[in-house]
Amino acid sequence: MLPPVMKKTITDNPKKLANLIDLVNLPSTLREFTGQSQISRLGCFMRVWSYIKDNNLQDPNNKNVVNCDEKLRSVLLGKPQVELSELPTLIKLHFPKEPK
Amino acid sequence: MGKIPPSLRSSVSTSIIKKPQSLIPNESPSHKPHHFPKKPARKIPPQLSEKTQEPTAFRNPFSSPNISDAKKVFTSIVAATKSPLDLRVHNALLQSYAAISTVNDSISLFNHMIKTHPAFSPDRSTYHVLLSQSCKAGDETLGSVHQVLNFMLTNGFSPDKVTTDIAVRSLCSAGNVDLAVELVKQMAMKNAAPDSYTYNFLVKCLCKSRSVSSVYEFIESMKSSLNLKPDLVTYTILIDNVTNRENLREATKLVEMLAEEGFKPDCYIYNTIMKGFCKLNLGKEAVDVFKKMKEEGVEPDLVTYNTLIFGLSKCGRIMEAKKYLGVMVEMGHFPDAVTYTSLMNGMCRKGDVLGAMELLEEMQAQGCQPNVCTYNTLLHGLCKSKLLEKGLELYGLMKECTMKLDTASYATLVRALCREGRVADAYEVFDYAVESKSVTDVAAYTTLEGTLKWLKKAREQVVPGEATRLHVGR
Numbered sequence: 001m002l003p004p005v006m007k008k009t010i011t012d013n014p015k016k017l018a019n020l021i022d023l024v025n026l027p028s029t030l031r032e033f034t035g036q037s038q039i040s041r042l043g044c045f046m047r048v049w050s051y052i053k054d055n056n057l058q059d060p061n062n063k064n065v066v067n068c069d070e071k072l073r074s075v076l077l078g079k080p081q082v083e084l085s086e087l088p089t090l091i092k093l094h095f096p097k098e099p100k
Numbered sequence: 101m102g103k104i105p106p107s108l109r110s111s112v113s114t115s116i117i118k119k120p121q122s123l124i125p126n127e128s129p130s131h132k133p134h135h136f137p138k139k140p141a142r143k144i145p146p147q148l149s150e151k152t153q154e155p156t157a158f159r160n161p162f163s164s165p166n167i168s169d170a171k172k173v174f175t176s177i178v179a180a181t182k183s184p185l186d187l188r189v190h191n192a193l194l195q196s197y198a199a200i201s202t203v204n205d206s207i208s209l210f211n212h213m214i215k216t217h218p219a220f221s222p223d224r225s226t227y228h229v230l231l232s233q234s235c236k237a238g239d240e241t242l243g244s245v246h247q248v249l250n251f252m253l254t255n256g257f258s259p260d261k262v263t264t265d266i267a268v269r270s271l272c273s274a275g276n277v278d279l280a281v282e283l284v285k286q287m288a289m290k291n292a293a294p295d296s297y298t299y300n301f302l303v304k305c306l307c308k309s310r311s312v313s314s315v316y317e318f319i320e321s322m323k324s325s326l327n328l329k330p331d332l333v334t335y336t337i338l339i340d341n342v343t344n345r346e347n348l349r350e351a352t353k354l355v356e357m358l359a360e361e362g363f364k365p366d367c368y369i370y371n372t373i374m375k376g377f378c379k380l381n382l383g384k385e386a387v388d389v390f391k392k393m394k395e396e397g398v399e400p401d402l403v404t405y406n407t408l409i410f411g412l413s414k415c416g417r418i419m420e421a422k423k424y425l426g427v428m429v430e431m432g433h434f435p436d437a438v439t440y441t442s443l444m445n446g447m448c449r450k451g452d453v454l455g456a457m458e459l460l461e462e463m464q465a466q467g468c469q470p471n472v473c474t475y476n477t478l479l480h481g482l483c484k485s486k487l488l489e490k491g492l493e494l495y496g497l498m499k500e501c502t503m504k505l506d507t508a509s510y511a512t513l514v515r516a517l518c519r520e521g522r523v524a525d526a527y528e529v530f531d532y533a534v535e536s537k538s539v540t541d542v543a544a545y546t547t548l549e550g551t552l553k554w555l556k557k558a559r560e561q562v563v564p565g566e567a568t569r570l571h572v573g574r
Contacts, residue, residue, distance in 0.1 A: 020542060042545050049527065063524030084523045085556065088549040 019095065030094055033075045041095045048075065048091060058084075161193070165201040167208050174209065178217060190220050191229055198233035203244045206230055207251060227252045228266050235270030242279055242286075249290075259292040268298050272305045280305070281318065288326050300333045307341035312350065315341070330361075336368050343376025351376055365396070371403050378411025386411040387420070400431070406438045413446025421446055435466070441474045448481030456481055457490075476509040483512040488520060495529070504538040505529075511547045518555045526551070 023038040031037055034047055052058065052066055059065040064084050068076055076082050076090050161177060162170050174193065178185065190213060198206045207230065213220050227248065234244040245267060249259055264287045271280040280302060284294050294302070299322065306315045315338070322328040330338070335358050342350040351373065358365060370393045377385040390408055393400055400408075405428040412421035421443055425435060440463040444456040456478060460470060475498050482491035495513060498505070505513070510533050517526040526548065533544045 017542065020545070042541060045545065046541070058524060064521065084527055085518070085552045088545075088552055089556075 019097070024095055027094065029074050033071060041091065044094070045088060045091050048072070048087065160196045160199065162197045162200060165205065167201070167205045170197050170201070170205070170209050171212050174213060175216065184219055185217070187221070187223065187226070190222070191226050194226065195229045195233075198229060203230065203234045203237055203247065206233055207248075222255075224257050224260075224262070227255070227257055228263065231263065232266055232270040235267050235276075236274045240279075242283060245283065259287065259290060261292055261295045261298065263287070264292045264294050265298040265301075268294065268302055272302070277302075277305050277309055285325070293326055294328070296328070296331055296333070299328050300331075300337060303330075303334055304337050307337060312342060312345070312347070332358075332363050332366060332369065335363065336372055339369065339376070340372045343372065343379065346376075346380060348376060348380065365398070367393075367398055367401055367404065370398060371401075371407055374404065374407050374411065378407055378414060381411075381415040383412050383415040383417050383420070390424075402428075402433050402436070405433055406436070406442065409439055410442035413442045413449075416446065416450060418443070418446050418450060418452075435463075435468065437463075437468060437471045437474055440468060441471070441477055444474065444481070445477045448477060448484065451485060453478070453481035453485040453487060472503050473506075475503060476506045479505070480509040480512050483509070483516040486516070488516050491516065492525075499532060502536060504536050505533055507539055507543065510539055510544070511551075514547055515551050515554075518551050519558075523552070523555075 020042050021040045023040055025038055026034065026036070030039070030044065033051075034044065039047070051072065055069060057066050057069060057072065059067055059081075066072070066082050066084060066087075068080055068082060073079065075094070077093070082090060162173055164170070177193065194206065194210060194213070197209055201209075210222070210226070210230065214222070230251070231245070231248045234248045237244045249263075252259060252263075264284065267283055267287070268280045271277070271283065284298070284302065287293065303315065303319065306318055319330055319334070323330075335354060339351050339354050342348075342354065355365070355369075355373065358369070370389055374386050374389040377383075377389065386408055390400065390404065393404070405424060409421045409424050409428075412418070412424065425439065425443065428435060428439070440459060444459055447453070447456040447459065460474070460478065463470065463474075475494065479491055479494050479498070482488070482494060491513060510529065513529055514526045517523070517529065530544055530548045533539050534541055538544075539547075
């Protein structure tokens with residue numbers, strides 16, 4: 001059973017949920033990063049975030065900032081440094097809206 | 101469950117003058133916490149004990165649904181045990197095999213058991229194992245159910261009301277309420293009419309999935325064909341059902357009907373009605389129910405007080421709720437975690453989280469342990485009242501005990517952290533929520549994403565001086 005809040009989100013906006021959890025064919029850059037040809041937006045976020053944690057890429061002086069290594073840079077627009085708060089937005093860029 | 105560390109307690113309530121705590125006697129309550137009257141205990145039928153219990157703690161000895169394998173397994177078990185197997189072991193073995201096989205194979209094993217092991221004399225409960233399996237087979241025509249019933253009959257056991265009860269429960273738990281209704285009608289003709297427990301169970305199942313009018317239809321047809329009339333429990337179920345659908349008019353009608361039928365409402369009925377009012381934030385009406393109970397001489401129980409205090413807290417009438425906490429203690433009831441949490445919830449809603457923390461202290465002084473709900477309520481309250489540091493301390497404690505966060509407290513905590521620019525900490529909370537399975541991954545992520553979006557907007561809008569605070573972080 002889903003919690004009521006979730007249920008509401010789904011019934012209110014099935015599309016919004018779909019574009020979060022549907023598998024998407026990935027462009028080559030992401031394919032290299034994840035090692036998969038398909039992933040959902042949620043899965044991709046989880047992958048990037050755990051990559052950051054596993055490789056200790058958060059700036060030791062300011063944990064809100066991530067110092068990208070080469071591999072991470074390839075998926076985050078080539079930026080040397082990103083703020084954690086922009087992470088969802090940056091990842092969303094790889095998942096453009098389906099043309100209607 | 102961990103206690104609130106003294107540092108967290110004292111620093112919160114230092115500014116508040118301590119109230120005398122003579123309200124509550126200094127004994128630690130030893131009873132289990134009661135919850136809201138969803139399932140009055142009296143509805144549990146005595147028949148249940150006749151059902152063989154599923155051997156969940158043991159590994160299923162039967163690994164393959166193949167009948168010849170199963171026969172071998174049975175033979176080896178018989179050979180391995182020195183003492184003679186009794187009926188319960190046979191029933192348990194049959195049940196284990198039934199869990200993975202078809203009805204026909206189970207019957208074959210049953211016959212094999214009798215043939216190879218003459219000491220085994222099956223009784224009614226053995227057949228009920230087979231019956232329960234056949235009900236879960238999920239065929240549309242009740243064919244395998246009748247097969248087992250006939251099998252029982254040929255072996256000299258005519259079905260009785262226990263048989264009906266087991267069949268109905270198995271069918272309902274497999275989601276076949278319609279078939280259960282059908283079967284009850286057929287069984288009634290075979291001299292195995294349902295008793296009031298089966299009847300009420302079925303009414304309850306119908307309430308969950310059907311419209312109110314179709315439940316009434318069922319009640320009418322039972323009344324006319326089997327002369328089974330609704331009793332007090334049935335009315336409790338019906339009233340609970342309509343109040344859950346927020347249909348108070350129907351509830352009032354049912355209460356009147358109840359009186360016409362000559363029933364005197366008992367504590368459960370009153371509790372259910374009161375719960376209905378509380379659900380709709382009708383504090384005054386809830387108090388009226390309480391007064392009515394007193395007038396009618398029905399003694400309120402712990403659930404009554406908990407419901408009343410919950411309802412009053414919910415609609416913001418904290419002073420009254422506290423008054424009833426006093427009344428409750430006077431009447432010799434021990435307030436439990438539900439009572440205190442309801443009150444804390446009300447106080448937090450009013451913005452008085454410090455008062456709630458103080459109540460926590462009082463609660464623990466009375467020997468009542470806070471539960472997950474209590475902690476979540478307080479965490480939510482602390483974050484809402486911008487007491488983030490205290491909230492984080494509480495969160496740390498919850499994490500130590502691997503307690504789950506609820507949706508509301510998770511969202512407020514993430515938001516409060518982001519507001520302070522502590523995005524990394526918000527990510528940590530996100531990780532914990534996912535790891536502890538407090539909320540689904542999707543819900544956790546949606547909240548985080550939404551909050552970050554809100555943060556971005558807030559940063560764009562605020563004046564430059566303010567902006568530094570949002571940006572600097574830790």
